[in-house]
Amino acid sequence: MSDLTLVIGNKAYSSWSLRPWLVLKRAGVPFTEVVIPLYRPGSKERILEQSPTGKVPALKHGERTVWDSLAICEYLAETFPDAALWPADAHARAVARSVSAEMHSGFVGLRTAMPMDLKGVYPDLGRTPQCAADIARLTALWADARARFGAEGPFLFGRFSIADAMFAPVVTRLRTYAVELDPVSQAYSDAVLALPAMQEWYAAARDEEWVITQDALRR
Incomplete structure (x- = not known):
């Protein structure tokens, strides 16, 4: 099982969730996804269990938690340099x-x-x-x-x-x-x-x- 877990919202509506999910897919690294539907009773509480901001997405990597889409993408670029997630030039x-x-x-x-x-x-x-x-x-x-x-x-x-x-x-x-x-x-x-x-x-x-x-x- 992967030690990477990405916590995301509904795929139909969560634009910020799509960004790091797509980067993980393109990097070709295995990860587990956890979907928490938005705007439902208890959604905020469930997200707060995973993310300090109470917002998705959040990336769990072992004992580390990274939140915010761009921060997660930067973390993935540093963690998986062979994936070449930024231009080389x-x-x-x-x-x-x-x-x-x-x-x-x-x-x-x-x-x-x-x-x-x-x-x-x-x-x-x-x-x-x-x-x-x-x-x-x-x-x-x-x-x-x-x-x-x-x-x-x-x-x-x-x-x-x-x-x-x-x-x-x-x-x-x-x-x-x-x-x-x-x-x-x-x-x-x-x-x-x-x-x-x-x-x-x-x-x-x-x-x-x-x-x-x-x-x-x-x-």
């Missing part, structure tokens, strides 16, 4: 870390107006000015990374990296809310969605019995 790596941090702390308009929801399609929701501005920034960021660093593959920095994991939930949002994209952004989104790990996550999300309404997600 120093310049590309610096930019990859920068865009990952920007995703981590920004795009509030997009995240608020278009919460992650893998159980439905809502082409008429989420069209706020703040969301539109975030999508414009997002697609410009993707185009810049692809143009400067993407020659060796279909992802932002060519090969899959933590930066792609950070943006993977956004890719699902653009699909859920039927956002029309430029050719570069569409090709990148298609590459992310085609990952076997993403297909596995989607399949599990569809099979989940728990349903959270759009009204609840937007609170």
Whole structure:
């Protein structure tokens, strides 16, 4: 049995959970997952037993606990260097870390107006000015990374990296809310969605019995 355990929320809705889960899958390291459904009686208490913040995700590695998606991804990059989870080139790596941090702390308009929801399609929701501005920034960021660093593959920095994991939930949002994209952004989104790990996550999300309404997600 693996000594790595990732505590996550519902796969249909927990965008922050998807990020380190995807990194673990791409790193090819075995791990146990524990799913705690969100917004249910006792959810907060159950999560607090696993994470000091009362939020998911949290990574258990032996006696260590690491929380916050980006911190978990950085920990995995350090723990499994052979997985090459950041670009090898120093310049590309610096930019990859920068865009990952920007995703981590920004795009509030997009995240608020278009919460992650893998159980439905809502082409008429989420069209706020703040969301539109975030999508414009997002697609410009993707185009810049692809143009400067993407020659060796279909992802932002060519090969899959933590930066792609950070943006993977956004890719699902653009699909859920039927956002029309430029050719570069569409090709990148298609590459992310085609990952076997993403297909596995989607399949599990569809099979989940728990349903959270759009009204609840937007609170």
